Amino acid sequence: MHTVLYGLTPRQQEDRASFTAFVDDHLVPEADRWDREQRLSDSIVELLGKSRLLVPTLPTEAGGSGMDVETYGLLSEELGRGCGNIRNLVAVQGMVAHALLKWGTKEQADRWVPRIGTGETVGAFALTEPEAGSDARNGSMTAERTGAGFVLNGRKKWMSFGQRAGIFLVFARLEGEPAAFVVERGTDGFRTEPISGLLGLRASELAELTFDGCVVPESHLISRGRLTFDLLATGSLDYGRYSTAYGSVGLAQACLTASLEYTRERTQFGVPLRDHQLVRRMLTDMISSVEGARLLCRQAGVLRARNHKDAIRQTLIAKYVASRAGFAAANDAVQLHGANGIGPDFPVQRHLRDAKVQEIIEGTSQIQQLQIAEMTL
Ligand SMILES: Cc1cc2nc3c(=O)[nH]c(=O)nc-3n(C[C@H](O)[C@H](O)[C@H](O)COP(=O)(O)OP(=O)(O)OC[C@H]3O[C@@H](n4cnc5c(N)ncnc54)[C@H](O)[C@@H]3O)c2cc1C
Structure with a gap:
């Protein structure tokens, strides 16, 4: 039974009921198994992508369903009721996709955002470092210009879905200023190592990332400077x-x-x-x-x-x-x-x-x- 939540439109109430059914059908029966196995099934990630629930707040042409922010909250509640890992997956996909849509060039957004929205590939948000968590602004990962673009060196830790992701939004220091880059899995000098045995969110497939002379082209720079x-x-x-x-x-x-x-x-x-x-x-x-x-x-x-x-x-x-x-x-x-x-x-x-x-x-x-x-x- 749903509690009354004042001010929801009839459409939001309908959406809320459909999220409840989705979670009862697909998350509640599987969440304990995913927790034990420390991994989500590929099929649920595919289903979320196909259902346009991975980043529903994106416009439809970018792989979302144009969901309003209030309804997104209702979805997050229902996902959290069924499985915290799926709720975390959907949050992280939204963080990465919206950052690329808002801060990337049109070309960058067109290249990566729909792939995340549809679940063709998973994104990871790489801010925290082994020595910089709450104080992430003072991370020590560096980026330096080379002829071919930028060379990245450093480590990131605790990346949700870092084991599964194909696209990583990585924060580093470029000429003393913060900068953000996209690094794709398989890039030379970049590797991921799973982190297992967590207390909670065990199926969030966390990874530690190492960048050792990892070169990315100019086109992978998303933003630089204080902002x-x-x-x-x-x-x-x-x-x-x-x-x-x-x-x-x-x-x-x-x-x-x-x-x-x-x-x-x-x-x-x-x-x-x-x-x-x-x-x-x-x-x-x-x-x-x-x-x-x-x-x-x-x-x-x-x-x-x-x-x-x-x-x-x-x-x-x-x-x-x-x-x-x-x-x-x-x-x-x-x-x-x-x-x-x-x-x-x-x-x-x-x-x-x-x-x-x-x-x-x-x-x-x-x-x-x-x-x-x-x-x-
Ligand atoms: C399951 C999981 C998933 C995660 N996913 C991601 C991800 O996808 N991407 C990512 O970038 N990061 C991720 N993180 C990292 C997360 O953002 C950090 O763990 C968090 O920011 C805290 O940093 P820390 O663990 O280094 O703790 P610390 O910053 O070392 O803090 C340790 C303790 O000190 C306290 N403390 C620190 N500074 C102060 C202060 N000024 N005043 C009072 N108390 C203070 C903290 O509250 C905490 O209790 C994830 C973490 C977990 C556990």
Whole structure:
């Protein structure tokens, strides 16, 4: 059952129902397996591409479906309810494709964006380095001009879908300034190594990237100068943050639904678990934090749709609150499931592991505390 979300158009309500059906059919039955195997199936990536759900916010001619930003939030919630890895895949594809569309030349956009939108190839966003995470602006990867274009040297770490991607949007320092390049898999001097054994988002196919005298042609330079970090990188992270915020609501909703069902079915001391007052308190905390976080996401979505000047701050607030609500809800859901909560038969343990990651990606909770205070003050 969907909760009421005020102000949705009839079309948005229909879309929301179709996302629910898609997630129930294709994600919910497979998400635990993908988590165990630490890999998504190729078929789901193909299906998302064919359904124009990989980067739905792109125009149709660029491989999307022209989806409005509010509806994209609803999609992110549903994907997050079913599988955090798919939600992350869709976020990263959007980050890379929109950056190329907005900052690349027409030729660059025509060359790479539709391939990402349709799922012909997967994109990866390569900002974080082994020694520069929250302080990504001070990364040490370099690019230098050569006769043939640019030579890249350095390492990047924790790239979602870096194991699968064919196109990497890579940030480096060029003559002391930030710059962004496209590097294609198979380029000499560029290699990827899988990172496995993660706590959460285990099927996000993370990789570490090494660039060792990797030469890319001039045509692969997307942007250079201060705005490369101040607008391109931060704009991409803002897009990802909106998805993470809504996805955390979806995760929390999945935990709430599972907990309502479990505490109705399971009896201890002669009554269903949910008839114990302390259990009800936990359920109430989950119910109210899910609904509150959802409204913050909705507010961020409405402001984003209007290009409102407060949209970025509201998105930060939504992500900060929703990711914490997601972790708290998943923690309580595991508790309410008792031993079953940590066993393999219930997805709440996957949600708990995935929820922790939402407090780290697209800016940690601490960085968001700093940013929200700074923007508000
Ligand atoms: C599953 C997963 C997927 C990812 N995917 C991508 C991707 O696709 N592309 C990409 O570029 N990166 C990706 N990342 C990296 C992610 O963006 C970074 O992990 C994140 O920015 C934090 O950086 P860090 O891990 O180096 O932590 P650090 O920056 O080292 O922080 C460690 C701790 O110190 C705290 N801290 C740091 N600075 C401050 C401060 N000024 N004040 C208070 N506390 C502070 C942090 O909050 C954190 O708790 C991914 C990470 C994960 C886990």
